[in-house]
Amino acid sequence: LPGAASADPLPSWRDDGAQARIEAFVEAVTDPASEDYVTPARRIAVFDNDGTLWSEQPAYFQLLFALDVLKTKAEADPSILTSDVLKAAAAGDMEGMMAGGVKGLLEVVDVSHAGMSVEAFQADAAAWLAETAHPTSDLPYAAMTYQPMIELLSYLRDEGFSTWIVSGGGVHFIRAVAQDAYGIPPWQVIGSRGNLSYDAEGKALMKDGGVSLVDDKEGKPVGIDQQIGVRPILAAGNSDGDFAMLDYVTAGDGPSLGLLVHHTDGAREFAYDREGHIGVLNQGLDEAEGRGWLLVDMKADWTRIWTGGE
Amino acid sequence: LPGAASADPLPSWRDDGAQARIEAFVEAVTDPASEDYVTPARRIAVFDNDGTLWSEQPAYFQLLFALDVLKTKAEADPSILTSDVLKAAAAGDMEGMMAGGVKGLLEVVDVSHAGMSVEAFQADAAAWLAETAHPTSDLPYAAMTYQPMIELLSYLRDEGFSTWIVSGGGVHFIRAVAQDAYGIPPWQVIGSRGNLSYDAEGKALMKDGGVSLVDDKEGKPVGIDQQIGVRPILAAGNSDGDFAMLDYVTAGDGPSLGLLVHHTDGAREFAYDREGHIGVLNQGLDEAEGRGWLLVDMKADWTRIWTGGE
Ligand SMILES: [Ca+2]
Ligand SMILES: [Ca+2]
Numbered sequence: 001l002p003g004a005a006s007a008d009p010l011p012s013w014r015d016d017g018a019q020a021r022i023e024a025f026v027e028a029v030t031d032p033a034s035e036d037y038v039t040p041a042r043r044i045a046v047f048d049n050d051g052t053l054w055s056e057q058p059a060y061f062q063l064l065f066a067l068d069v070l071k072t073k074a075e076a077d078p079s080i081l082t083s084d085v086l087k088a089a090a091a092g093d094m095e096g097m098m099a100g101g102v103k104g105l106l107e108v109v110d111v112s113h114a115g116m117s118v119e120a121f122q123a124d125a126a127a128w129l130a131e132t133a134h135p136t137s138d139l140p141y142a143a144m145t146y147q148p149m150i151e152l153l154s155y156l157r158d159e160g161f162s163t164w165i166v167s168g169g170g171v172h173f174i175r176a177v178a179q180d181a182y183g184i185p186p187w188q189v190i191g192s193r194g195n196l197s198y199d200a201e202g203k204a205l206m207k208d209g210g211v212s213l214v215d216d217k218e219g220k221p222v223g224i225d226q227q228i229g230v231r232p233i234l235a236a237g238n239s240d241g242d243f244a245m246l247d248y249v250t251a252g253d254g255p256s257l258g259l260l261v262h263h264t265d266g267a268r269e270f271a272y273d274r275e276g277h278i279g280v281l282n283q284g285l286d287e288a289e290g291r292g293w294l295l296v297d298m299k300a301d302w303t304r305i306w307t308g309g310e
Numbered sequence: 311l312p313g314a315a316s317a318d319p320l321p322s323w324r325d326d327g328a329q330a331r332i333e334a335f336v337e338a339v340t341d342p343a344s345e346d347y348v349t350p351a352r353r354i355a356v357f358d359n360d361g362t363l364w365s366e367q368p369a370y371f372q373l374l375f376a377l378d379v380l381k382t383k384a385e386a387d388p389s390i391l392t393s394d395v396l397k398a399a400a401a402g403d404m405e406g407m408m409a410g411g412v413k414g415l416l417e418v419v420d421v422s423h424a425g426m427s428v429e430a431f432q433a434d435a436a437a438w439l440a441e442t443a444h445p446t447s448d449l450p451y452a453a454m455t456y457q458p459m460i461e462l463l464s465y466l467r468d469e470g471f472s473t474w475i476v477s478g479g480g481v482h483f484i485r486a487v488a489q490d491a492y493g494i495p496p497w498q499v500i501g502s503r504g505n506l507s508y509d510a511e512g513k514a515l516m517k518d519g520g521v522s523l524v525d526d527k528e529g530k531p532v533g534i535d536q537q538i539g540v541r542p543i544l545a546a547g548n549s550d551g552d553f554a555m556l557d558y559v560t561a562g563d564g565p566s567l568g569l570l571v572h573h574t575d576g577a578r579e580f581a582y583d584r585e586g587h588i589g590v591l592n593q594g595l596d597e598a599e600g601r602g603w604l605l606v607d608m609k610a611d612w613t614r615i616w617t618g619g620e
Contacts, residue, residue: 229499
């Protein structure tokens with residue numbers, strides 16, 4: 001069918017921008033006659049989640065979920081608030097909570113979710129994401145995935161890639177929605193990890209709190225090696241937390257593509273880069289051009305933002 | 311073709327033993343009309359490695375490799391031998407080394423391999439396994455995989471399963487041969503882990519030593535959750551180090567199969583179970599029948615042992 005053959009695989013991307021660069025890369029690595037041809041097994045694409053596949057303002061969605069849970073827990077038992085970060089979190093003091101950096105955020109997340117099974121946690125997280133409205137968009141959080149990135153994931157899979165998430169967020173939180181939201185199965189989600197133990201009585205994995213892997217910055221190549229074991233050929237991120245991942249992925253011998261989503265659209269989404277607590281992008285902006293990384297301009301390149309939007 | 315349709319998928323298994331039980335399970339979970347049907351994405355099968363997919367006597371192959379490397383390193387710099395286990399290892403005192411248990415073995419492994427890139431380590435390990443002869447079989451270590459288990463892996467994949475390794479051995483050591491030996495890609499190998507760091511200068515992952523996951527006993531369900539994220543439906547092992555993994559896998563709501571390879575063939579391989587330092591099988595032998603786990607009798611069930619043998 002001519003319609004099928006000529007269908008645009010990336011309908012929410014403007015034809016004259018980043019889309020051309022992405023398609024040229026994909027065509028080169030999938031054409032057996034190309035010197036850049038890559039076998040399907042090695043077509044591995046890794047994606048940051050917060051700010052790359054869905055929104056992350058006014059705070060990481062996982063943190064907003066953790067706050068809801070923490071408040072409820074602290075009302076029943078205030079003694080769980082053992083640090084300044086936890087006290088700020090339970091009091092709704094976002095600034096005080098963010099001051100603890102990524103480690104502090106992980107503390108809030110882990111304390112709020114410790115002592116339950118992975119299965120129960122993932123059911124709670126999935127329900128919260130589907131049912132809770134975002135404070136400014138009024139969409140359910142789960143609907144705030146970026147439609148252009150969903151299309152990119154799907155396009156890559158159609159072209160024989162495997163698609164993976166490599167996120168600073170907690171692995172179980174992302175797995176709660178990754179299959180439905182992104183078509184990505186649990187075993188292709190890499191994230192920060194708390195301690196786990198096997199409960200032989202309940203035959204279940206239990207979340208014990210603590211942090212065994214911070215899958216951010218230099219931790220991203222580490223998480224990739226632990227869970228994938230080979231160097232991917234495409235990496236997408238949005239902040240300097242992704243710099244090491246793009247550095248690693250684009251240093252391979254063969255063809256590679258590094259991509260940074262630049263939050264330029266204050267009208268439709270949020271505009272931010274060099275300043276703030278979330279999604280800070282300095283080194284990436286400074287070095288993208290010199291390294292040949294693709295800067296995706298959300299305002300210019302995307303005709304639509306959220307999957308759940310218009 | 312009648313020949314293809316009736317071909318035995320497990321030619322090195324005797325028709326009247328364990329094979330029938332395995333095939334009945336596979337047929338039930340792959341038949342859409344069966345009440346035990348499982349979708350392909352959830353047909354996840356996990357395999358222990360040492361003693362389950364290849365031999366482990368007179369010691370874990372990784373340990374014999376580590377000893378070779380450690381001896382060479384210690385000749386150049388004896389100060390690396392900072393513990394009794396390491397000193398025993400470098401002196402060739404196997405009993406003294408084994409006295410440290412799994413943690414001690416991991417210490418030998420990690421110290422012998424710290425300070426090099428993952429890529430260089432895997433190349434060394436692959437070369438050693440292909441080129442070094444086993445002391446009693448005289449086969450290269452890489453040829454001492456069990457032919458019946460290779461056939462089982464292949465049969466399961468043909469039936470839509472994904473096949474994974476979940477081993478107490480080091481993940482990078484196994485990845486060095488898993489694709490060639492078992493048809494299992496790096497991202498489907500779960501094993502014990504040392505600490506890693508990203509070397510931004512060399513654009514490579516570096517092995518820093520230490521132990522961040524002991525993927526043995528209760529650590530096996532933990533490794534499975536970290537890297538797969540859903541409960542498998544088939545688990546195969548050979549020792550009490552696999553008990554928790556089989557307990558977890560066979561506790562799911564749907565159909566499942568637990569399998570233990572019992573080392574009964576002293577003439578063709580090695581005969582051992584309840585005693586010794588390696589592959590100790592007590593609880594598994596005591597409880598297999600009551601739990602409905604399949605005990606594979608190597609002497610009775612397998613017509614051939616090693617892939618590289620006759
Ligand atoms: Ca991000
Ligand atoms: Ca074993």
